[in-house]
Amino acid sequence: MILLGSLVNGLAIILGSLAGFVLRNISEQTKDSVTKGIGLGVIVLGIQMAFKTTSFTIILISLCSGAIIGEYLKIEDRMKQFGLFLENNYSKSDSNFAEGFVTASLIFVIGSMGIIGAIESGVSLQHQTLYTKSVMDGFMAIMLTASLGTGVLFSAFPVFIYQGMITLFASVIIRYIPQELLDVMMIEISSIGGLMILAIGLNITELAKIRVSNFLPGLLILIMIIAFKFYYF
Template sequence: MILLGSFVNGLAIVIGGLLGLIFTFIPEHIKDSILKVQALVIMSLGIQMVAGSTDVLTTLLSLIVGVVIGEVLALENQLNKMGHMIEYKMGNKNSGNISQGLVSGALVFIIGAMGIVGGLDAGLRGSHDVLFTKSIMDFFIALVMTATYGLGVVISGIPTFLYEAGISLGARGFASFIPEAVLNDMTAQVSATGGVILLAIGLNMLNVTKMRVGNMIPAIFVGMIMVWITSFFN
């Protein structure tokens, strides 16, 4: 089953998030401390991912072009509208800020090398080990995040599954004509670009900045396209 790893990851987020909704008795000051610690870990992961980059120029260009696309399309506003629509249709105002949880959760779970590497590994080799490992990590992250952000984190398990499933299916389709070396370069570039975005998420969680991180999402795919184009000149 090519989508097994993606399904398990999405399910882990949903289960972890639902458990987080149960543990709503956690005092606010503890939630705040947990959120800040989580932000620091996310930033540390982002720094580690960026530090491993060997092509800073491509990362910079990817982010600039991606942010421009995101700002023009107003992606963060669209994600917020989606969350508010879900919140309205559910008619539940006590489940937390769904839009904020959906955006934050989706970005935290989607961005990163493990999702890309795991999706590619599942699509190319049929191995789900990476995604299974990521599922364990995301389970605990979802449990903590839901205590702060609410039901939106649970819902973010759906786009996470779709994202990783898309990578797996795409990898199987493209593997026939994209060299393995180029795929490895794409993964490395996504890791570097995603690391910068994770840093932005962490800073927002600490209330240091108010960056529209949702508008940075296109940078991930811009980086992959740039690597693919430059491969023709190497």
């Protein structure tokens, strides 16, 4: 089953979120400490990923250009509006619903593991990478739900859709992309994703307030720049 890895990932987030409901009675101080710990871990992960780049100039150009587009399209605001829509319909008493949905969606979606794993599923029907990511996301979902509430559970759906689309796309298009170009793309996508994950970690630890969603168009810009450079330089 070509989408099995993405399906397992989504189910892991749902199960982790359900487990997180049980732990919501732990003290606020404990929740805060664990959440800050997750934030620190996310920061370290983001830094490690960001340093994989071979051209930081391209990463910065893509990130800043993506931010301009994202701010114009108001991606962050629209994601929050969608979260508030779900809150109004499914969670009348959870004031952190939108924050939980947006934060968890970004944490679970952005990163090289999800992209590489989805491509792996589409190309070879091997799901081990996404299985590993599922374990990580499941435990992350427990603490995020305990801290941020119901919105975390609903992040399973964009994760499944996002990774599923990459898997289906990879199963068709991969045969037309030179392996050398694909290798470079995965390194640079991991790097720009690392910077976004770093920003998420700063948000979680409350060291900054960065509208990370508005950087997402930078991924597409990065891919176009790398492809242009590969074919014409």
